[in-house]
Amino acid sequence: MPKTVFDPCDTDQFGNLEANLRFIEAAGLLREQARVLEIGSGRGALLADLRARGVRVVGIEPNAALAADAVARAPRLPVARMSGDRLGFSDATFDVVLSFDVFEHIADSDAHLAEVHRVLRPGGAYALQTPNKWTNSVFETIRWRSFTAWRRDHCALHSLEELRTRLRRHGFEPSFADVPVVNDFFREKLRRYVGPAGPAVLKIVNPDRWPLKFRTNFYVVATRRV
Numbered sequence: 001m002p003k004t005v006f007d008p009c010d011t012d013q014f015g016n017l018e019a020n021l022r023f024i025e026a027a028g029l030l031r032e033q034a035r036v037l038e039i040g041s042g043r044g045a046l047l048a049d050l051r052a053r054g055v056r057v058v059g060i061e062p063n064a065a066l067a068a069d070a071v072a073r074a075p076r077l078p079v080a081r082m083s084g085d086r087l088g089f090s091d092a093t094f095d096v097v098l099s100f101d102v103f104e105h106i107a108d109s110d111a112h113l114a115e116v117h118r119v120l121r122p123g124g125a126y127a128l129q130t131p132n133k134w135t136n137s138v139f140e141t142i143r144w145r146s147f148t149a150w151r152r153d154h155c156a157l158h159s160l161e162e163l164r165t166r167l168r169r170h171g172f173e174p175s176f177a178d179v180p181v182v183n184d185f186f187r188e189k190l191r192r193y194v195g196p197a198g199p200a201v202l203k204i205v206n207p208d209r210w211p212l213k214f215r216t217n218f219y220v221v222a223t224r225r226v
Contacts, residue, residue, distance in 0.1 A: 015100045016185050016217075017045050020129060023179045023219045024098070029125055030055050034095040037119065039084045040102035044070025044077050051077065057098075060087070085111040092121045103130040109156045113170035122226040126172060128219075129179075133157035135207070135216045160213040163220065172222035179219040180208040 024030060034056065041047045041059030043066055050057045051074075060082035061067040067079045082088055084099070085108050097116050106112045116126050136157055158166065160176065167174040182202060190198030207216045 015042065015046065015129075016181055016183070017049070018183050018185060019179055019181045019217075020046060020100045021049065023129065023177060024050075024127065026179075027125075027127060027177065027221050029096045029127055029221070031095070035093065036096045036098065037087075037089070037094045039087075039097060039099040039116075040105075041070060041077075041079050042066050044074055044079065046098070046100065047077055047079065048074040060084070085115055087115045087119050089119045091118055092124075093119050095121055095124045097124070097126045098128070099126075100129045101131070103128055104136070104154045104157050107155045109166065110170070113166065113172070117171050117224055120224045122224060124224050126167075126220075126222040126224070128222070129217055130163070130220075131157060131217050132213075132215055133159045133162070135214065158218075160218060163218060167220070167222045171225050173225055174220050174222040176212055177219040177221065178212065179217075181215075181217055182206055182208050 030036065030050070030053075036050065036055055036057035038047050038050075038057055038059040041061045042063075044059065047057060047059040047070065058078040058080070059070075060080050061070065062081060062083050064081060067081055070079050071077050080088070084102060084106050097120055103109065103112070113126075120126065131154070136154060164174050164176075187199040187202065190202070207214075212218075
């Protein structure tokens with residue numbers, strides 16, 4: 001596997017890079033010559049890794065500071081300033097669209113899905129990861145120490161059935177994947193926001209063993225219907 005300048009255990013990357021890459025590889029989406037878009041590239045960890053593997057991928061990131069940091073860490077990364085609900089690409093441009101820890105932040109998720117559907121080629125796939133509404137609301141309440149403050153940030157959380165329904169309404173056929181997320185990144189994130197008790201609890205209760213609808217995160221391959 002090619003090395004990058006990014007640490008997969010760095011909680012400032014805004015995503016579980018190890019789990020996300022495992023999901024992408026298992027889904028078999030990155031076929032030769034496939035054109036790929038990553039929405040919400042953040043500091044560029046996944047984008048840099050995929051580019052190092054020879055994937056034809058470009059990224060977008062609405063936050064100027066994050067986009068600049070991505071390019072500073074890995075010069076020549078193709079990152080454009082753009083919103084996830086207004087994609088400046090032509091119709092049917094991409095074979096695959098990726099987003100990780102992004103969907104829950106987009107207030108107008110209907111506009112977002114309509115745009116993803118538009119820029120995907122027929123039969124293309126939207127592969128995403130987003131937190132579970134039921135488990136994440138508990139975590140964010142602890143993290144923010146508030147029952148309401150976090151809702152401004154995680155404004156579009158969905159349950160499994162809500163996400164399935166929303167995707168189908170926009171012309172996608174979703175398939176939910178079983179992706180373990182408990183790794184060093186996950187433990188460090190719990191330690192950072194919950195304290196020493198967080199990782200300790202994992203020795204008793206491992207969310208990777210829960211039924212999919214109760215998992216901490218949903219991994220989905222949503223195929224655009226022709």
